[in-house]
Amino acid sequence: xxxxxxxxxxxxxxxxxxxxxxxxxxxxxxxxxxxxxxxxxxxxxxxxxxxxxxxxxxxxxxxxxxxxxxxxxxxxxxxxxxxxxxxxxxxxxxxxxxxxxxxxxxxxxxxxxxxxxxxxxxxxxxxxxxxxxxxxxxxxxxxxxxxxxxxxxxxxxxxxxxxxxxxxxxxxxxxxxxxxxxxxxxxxxxxxxxxxxxxxxxxxxxxxxxxxxxxxxxxxxxxxxxxxxxxxxxxxxxxxxxxxxxxxxxxxxxxxxxxxx
Numbered sequence: 116x117x118x119x120x121x122x123x124x125x126x127x128x129x130x131x132x133x134x135x136x137x138x139x140x141x142x143x144x145x146x147x148x149x150x151x152x153x154x155x156x157x158x159x160x161x162x163x164x165x166x167x168x169x170x171x172x173x174x175x176x177x178x179x180x181x182x183x184x185x186x187x188x189x190x191x192x193x194x195x196x197x198x199x200x201x202x203x204x205x206x207x208x209x210x211x212x213x214x215x216x217x218x219x220x221x222x223x224x225x226x227x228x229x230x231x232x233x234x235x236x237x238x239x240x241x242x243x244x245x246x247x248x249x250x251x252x253x254x255x256x257x258x259x260x261x262x263x264x265x266x267x268x269x270x271x272x273x274x275x276x277x278x279x280x281x282x283x284x285x286x287x288x289x290x291x292x293x294x295x296x297x298x299x300x301x302x303x304x305x306x307x308x309x310x311x312x313x314x315x316x317x318x319x320x321x322x323x324x325x326x327x328x329x330x331x332x333x334x335x336x337x338x339x340x341x342x343x344x345x346x347x348x349x350x351x352x353x354x355x356x357x358x359x360x361x362x363x364x365x366x367x368x369x370x371x372x373x374x375x376x
Contacts, residue, residue, distance in 0.1 A: 123173025263358030272305030
């Protein structure tokens with residue numbers, strides 16, 4: 116399986132909410148017990164999931180490469196990171212994979228670099244992908260992850276699951292969207308790990324090329340928007356990593372991550 120880490124962003128929301136005088140360089144280097152966030156994530160990913168690792172850098176890419184040993188990963192640099200949410204970063208990475216004929220039969224796991232989780236959560240998700248490989252490799256399949264039921268205060272990406280009689284923590288979904296509030300008591304909060312099967316990633320790449328070619332204001336688009344605009348073209352499933360899965364988009368979330376370390 117290809118492990119693809121999106122780490123090009125500046126982390127503006129995190130930087131703006133940090134206490135005055137906090138020595139901030141870039142989001143990928145925010146420390147967790149003295150270890151840069153990207154180094155921690157890379158260690159977890161490489162010890163849990165087999166396969167090639169690709170990292171997309173952008174903001175302060177040279178500083179990151181000096182501070183973290185990335186020799187075992189393929190590095191792609193998004194020089195346009197200031198005008199990109201992450202759509203162009205994923206497009207560059209997927210294009211690189213196609214151009215270099217990298218093996219994709221086991222799919223691609225896309226990981227947003229501000230994801231914070233205990234290693235066993237990733238191990239469980241990886242086991243789910245392996246166990247369900249035959250089913251997941253059919254059609255244009257995407258497997259999203261969630262972090263439990265959405266709270267009333269949550270904003271951003273949401274998933275509406277198709278309810279099942281066994282109350283499973285993975286199944287098909289009937290809607291996925293970005294909003295300022297959830298739609299139901301069953302709404303789950305979207306998380307920063309997303310798996311594409313081979314057909315799904317190739318379809319996404321075709322559709323992303325069209326958006327990048329025709330859309331004038333691309334800096335507000337995330338890679339998710341390509342799928343949201345073409346929902347009927349994909350078979351979408353979800354896997355719930357539980358509310359123990361965290362992220363650090365702002366200082367309050369960063370402290371929550373530190374406290375759970």
